[in-house]
Amino acid sequence: MRDFIRQLGLLRYMNWATALATLLLLITGVLFVYSSCYISEELPVRSLYKRQVFWALAGILCYIFFAALDYRVLRRWSWTIYVGCLVLLVAVLLFGTIREGAQRWLTIVGFDIQPSEPTKLALIIVLARRLGLPGVYYGEWRRVGAVLLLLFMPVLLILKQPDLGTAMVFVPLTFIMMYGAGVPWRTLGVIALVAILAVGCVLGAVFLPEKLGMDPEIQEKITAMSGLSDYQRSRIMVFFGVADDPLGVGWNKLQSEIAVGSGGLWGKGFRNGTQNILGFLPRKVAPNDFIYSVIAEEVGFMGSLGVFLLFGMVFWGGMRAAMSARDKLGRLLCVGVVAMLFCHVYINIAMTVGLMPITGLPLPLLSYGGSFMLVVMSALGMIQSVHIRSRRVVY
């Protein structure tokens, strides 16, 4: 304990530019959660921003804790954390509450948590530990298989919920970490090829039966085999323009595009996003998955570019820490965290611009939500921890 307090003093060596960018993003998040909800008819929704402030403060505590904590202790704890998360994922399937057709939340002492969020961090830690083992060469399939097994267990559990968006993040995350760990190109190429084939099969199962004019019964069977729920299928189909339905499922996509598009160069001004005020952006998701639409509408291209830059600074800080890390564990931790954040940011923004199907992934640091906020802040804290301990002379 005393040791930990002494380590707090090391915080002065952290990357202050990244910390500032993180803080600015947090503030932006609170402001736009407020902007997206202040017109709401329901008091709990209107005061959502206050809860966001609370989560941001809690996140800062996590940040400080993980920055001060020597990341090397994670070496000892990685398996415990990973198995703990798997247990939670199983528990959520057994006892979780069902909201909007998905079983994602677990209520523990009055708090609703989404176990899939900490699992992201757990996977990064366990992969960093596994891939960071000194002297292990990942040219052998046996070893690669072990890593992929670590990936598939949580992914399958999360797909079962079902939460396609979250499960989708795990795959590129693992891939980037494997790449960063030095897994040979050839191996990665084969994995990528298999993954693309698998995705192709699923997409084929979604589209081909109807295109080929198969018997409806066979169509249904194939659809069932793809393992996608009806609304996931319809979202994918809307994205590819097969079942364009701007009145129903496509409404969110259309409205989000209009919101972003109408922002223009400088935006309509804070709290003045008409798309949002008029309720064209679905009110349920405006402060969460569509927060970027609100930002883009109200502060325009320049504002959203500012958000881009802040994220860029955070990513760059992470990659700097990775490059200067003293050991492979620290390096892979940083690569993993950056990869995770990058996937979220990219998929979320691409979705609001209409480049990606609407999957329901939150935007780190900006979207409303407790579990994810704590996870992201802890992860960023870990980067700082790696950064601090990369100094040649620590004591």
Place this chain on the structure above:
Amino acid sequence: MELNSPWDGEHLRLRIIVVVMLIALLFLGGSLWRVQVLHGSEHTERLDHQSIRRVRLPGLRGSIADRNGTVLASNRPSYCLALYVEELRQPGRSSETIKEVERVIREISEIIGVPPQVSRRDVHTHIRRRLPLPFLAWSDLSPEALARWVESGVSFPGVDIHIEPVREYPRGTLAAHVLGCVGRSSLSQDEKESYHFYLPDMEGQFGVEHSFDTRLAGLAGGRLIRVDASGFKHTERFEREPRKGEDLRLTLDAEIQALAESLLEGWRGSVVMLDARNGDVIAMASAPTYDPSKLHSGYTRLRKDKSLPLLNRAIEGQYPPGSTFKPLVAIAALENGGITASTTYDCPGYFELGGVRFRCWRRSGHGSIAMRKSLEQSCNAYYCQLGLKCGYDRIYHMADAFGFGHRTGIALDLEMKGLLPNDTWKRRVLKDGWRSGDTCNVSIGQGAILATPLQMALFAAALGNGGKIYTPRIVAEPWEEGDLVQKMAWSAPTLATVRGGMYDVVEAETGTGRRARIAAVPMGGKTGTAEYGPRDARRKYAWMIAFAPFDKPQYGAAIILEDANSGGRDAAPRMAKLMAGVFGSKPVFLSPEEGAAAAEAAAAQEGVAL
């Protein structure tokens, strides 16, 4: 340490990751530039003054016609003023928006000269639960009010004329119980928003409208319209065509149905007529009835009405079948009970069992009679002895196999099973064993036994067609064959005897159902009079079942009247009118009003048939 050398393989990889991320971000930034700045001006210009409105195109509900194509339920357009609440939303609490909606409603009310039809509560409910749908502030506007609105030239943003289909029953109360009615479809709060939008306009709540709801319901469509601040509509983009629901053709014959209902005027009761060849329901009347289009306004009153107008007595009414059950007892006895058509029993005017007298309706007794005469005369003493000789097990099994105590399976909700009592049932419910008295009671269709008019009509049809039992159909295509459940293994001699007895009931001069006789078409039938309530009240159900024509039956029918005198006097003349209407013939006996004297004379002679 090699890790710190900046140009080793792994550092190179990290650099590549950074470069790839940078390229990806640049690409994303480029897309953002394209959407926000290059195409942004279009969006901005449009959105400064315009918004996109989702206009709902209702999916028409299918119509319902009778077997000849006479429309019984259809839709008519109703002109409504719709408020698009999403465009009237105000910042702040919901009360602000509600106030704005109310203000708009007040102003429009002055223009069109029609008082507001909706309350604050309606507005609130709509905002909370049906926001994507237009809010119909006025439905069914008169042409004058509509003209005033159009001519006023005042434009309100977010208000427009909306045409909604309204369910209409052109024949009024005709077949109300069969048709059922529709109500506004309900939705639960946690359904997906997009789904709300395509919700069907109405959903069936009773009768055919309910049990065939999925086939009748249409699928709503919609189009997107750009609307500017002054309410002006710019381009219309058709997005999804509504789909009409399936038109249904009932097996009912509207004219026979109307005739059946007219027979019940002023009474409580039911008339059911089936096609004996395939189980089609030709008529299903229940009285008193109600007007389905006014059901919602008067629902509480109808519910509290002591005469139960909402009850479809044809399938929900359970009555003791009385003497109409005797043919079944006769069949059970002839088939398995060791009794022949010539077995005679003596009727001294009553049958005494352990000190209890089961009276026959003719006090002087029928003397020694055989099966055929017993049916014609509906002799209670005969059937008590027959039932005891045959044994209740055989009667029970025959009735159970036929379908008494079971639903017929007609595609209407709330069908009742009736009740076929036995020892198990009696021990469970009355905590008492089965006694000979119970057998006597059931043998004359009294006691605990209950049947629905539909079951009795099915029974009549089966007696006519030689034992074939069809699932009664209410919706069917004319070319479809009947849905045969089973053919009872009734032997030819048995059928000949029982049918012969039923022929005599109507066609013999002394038959209890002779008032059902019509010119030209002979029929077989059976009357019944079942007592209910306390004995002193002398309340009776009057029954008549019949099939016609006798040789090659086309129809089986059942009539029941509550609170009547006797089957022979009240039900039989109505059966005559029904059959006469169907076959284009006329009753042989005059109706009571036409020949009151003749009726009285007959009554004196006949007494009360039990």
